[in-house]
Amino acid sequence: MGTDLKDQLTKHIDEAIAMEEDVVRMLESMIETTDDVDIKRELREHKVETERQSQRLRERLEAHGAEPSLVREAGGVMGALMKSIVDAARSEKAGRNARDGYATEHMEIASYQLLERIARRAGDEETAEVARQNRGEEEAMAARLDRHWDRFAELSLRDAGVTAVANAAAQ
Amino acid sequence: MGTDLKDQLTKHIDEAIAMEEDVVRMLESMIETTDDVDIKRELREHKVETERQSQRLRERLEAHGAEPSLVREAGGVMGALMKSIVDAARSEKAGRNARDGYATEHMEIASYQLLERIARRAGDEETAEVARQNRGEEEAMAARLDRHWDRFAELSLRDAGVTAVANAAAQ
Numbered sequence: 167m168g169t170d171l172k173d174q175l176t177k178h179i180d181e182a183i184a185m186e187e188d189v190v191r192m193l194e195s196m197i198e199t200t201d202d203v204d205i206k207r208e209l210r211e212h213k214v215e216t217e218r219q220s221q222r223l224r225e226r227l228e229a230h231g232a233e234p235s236l237v238r239e240a241g242g243v244m245g246a247l248m249k250s251i252v253d254a255a256r257s258e259k260a261g262r263n264a265r266d267g268y269a270t271e272h273m274e275i276a277s278y279q280l281l282e283r284i285a286r287r288a289g290d291e292e293t294a295e296v297a298r299q300n301r302g303e304e305e306a307m308a309a310r311l312d313r314h315w316d317r318f319a320e321l322s323l324r325d326a327g328v329t330a331v332a333n334a335a336a337q
Numbered sequence: 338m339g340t341d342l343k344d345q346l347t348k349h350i351d352e353a354i355a356m357e358e359d360v361v362r363m364l365e366s367m368i369e370t371t372d373d374v375d376i377k378r379e380l381r382e383h384k385v386e387t388e389r390q391s392q393r394l395r396e397r398l399e400a401h402g403a404e405p406s407l408v409r410e411a412g413g414v415m416g417a418l419m420k421s422i423v424d425a426a427r428s429e430k431a432g433r434n435a436r437d438g439y440a441t442e443h444m445e446i447a448s449y450q451l452l453e454r455i456a457r458r459a460g461d462e463e464t465a466e467v468a469r470q471n472r473g474e475e476e477a478m479a480a481r482l483d484r485h486w487d488r489f490a491e492l493s494l495r496d497a498g499v500t501a502v503a504n505a506a507a508q
Contacts (some may be wrong), residue, residue: 170499261451269444272479276436283490308443319454328341 175288176232178281179223182297183234185277186220189270196267199259202321205314212307219300226293261322264311271308275301346459347403349452350394353468354405356448357391360441367438370430373492376485383478390471397464432493435482442479446472 193213200206227234278301285293364384371377398405449472456464 170497171494174494174497174499265444265447265451268447269440272443273436273440276439276482279486280432280436280490280493283487284494287490287494311447315450316454319451319458322451323342323345323455323458326341326345328345 171284171288172230175284175290175293176227176230178277178284179227179230179293180232180235182277182281182300183220183223183227185274186216186223189216189274190220192267192270196263200263202260202317205317208307208310212303215303215307219303222296222300226290226296229292230290259321259325260318261325264314264318264322268308268311271304271311274304275308278304342455342459343401346455346461346464347398347401349448349455350398350401350464351403351406353448353452353471354391354394354398356445357387357394360387360445361391363438363441367434371434373431373488376488379478379481386474386478390474393467393471397461397467400463401461430492430496431489432496435485435489435493439479439482442475442482445475446479449475 190213193209193216197206197209197213200209224234278297282294282297282301285291285297361384364380364387368377368380368384371380395405449468453465453468453472456462456468
């Protein structure tokens with residue numbers, strides 16, 4: 167494996183670990199601010215899943231003789247997603263949580279698409295497989311969010327203090 | 338239409354306009370930093386599409402007797418996506434552009450899922466239709482990005498100065 171390519175691979179694995187650690191904290195914040203029992207349960211399940219993903223990536227990093235630096239990309243997307251989640255405490259939690267969560271899942275999917283290919287080019291099939299497996303879980307989570315838009319819209323209106331939803335259609 | 342619900346609807350339309358205006362600027366920055374001819378062309382086409390989407394939303398806002406405030410959600414996700422795109426000038430443009438672009442498309446999709454439902458509950462079928470139409474275009478753009486992961490990975494490695502990609506598989 168060329169040194170440059172191996173450096174890029176470990177850098178991408180390291181960044182994926184930092185991303186998943188951020189997602190764990192984001193999910194914890196979402197779980198706290200979610201009242202809906204079903205959605206809360208799905209978020210909790212995805213938190214456990216996310217912790218497993220992080221562990222798989224750590225094992226791959228160790229296989230390359232490296233340790234997680236948990237380096238942050240200053241001002242990156244994830245930092246802002248985190249901030250947005252925290253800000254969401256202000257109003258309309260459900261709508262913003264859903265939107266930010268959906269964007270985050272797809273940022274993770276994109277990251278794993280790239281990691282899988284870089285690992286494969288570096289001849290590291292195990293990391294490519296971890297990337298593929300983690301991506302599958304993110305895609306499943308995104309599909310679960312996709313089934314809830316009706317509920318997210320209702321919860322968003324409720325958070326905004328709109329209660330007379332049923333009346334609207336009559337006018 | 339209840340006042341509260343109408344307020345929420347115009348607020349969501351207004352936020353969608355601000356989002357699309359941000360996306361236009363983000364696409365301009367991506368176009369500048371993209372060398373790949375095919376991807377550059379797709380970004381340009383999506384910029385034109387995005388300007389049309391913004392215009393449709395403005396017409397719906399005007400139909401409700403309101404004007405765009407182009408209000409920003411301070412510290413929101415979009416602001417950070419923008420910052421990330423600008424920061425991407427530093428290194429690995431292609432990989433970060435692709436990841437941020439993919440996350441952004443899905444944030445737009447999520448926003449339109451919510452807007453469509455809130456408009457429908459408010460009895461505003463025209464806005465619901467604009468939301469549905471704009472979402473369809475975002476989904477098509479996301480599908481285009483999905484076809485390019487091989488190329489994004491290659492461009493990402495090239496931006497990082499890795500040129501000996503072809504050699505890696507042999508080791």
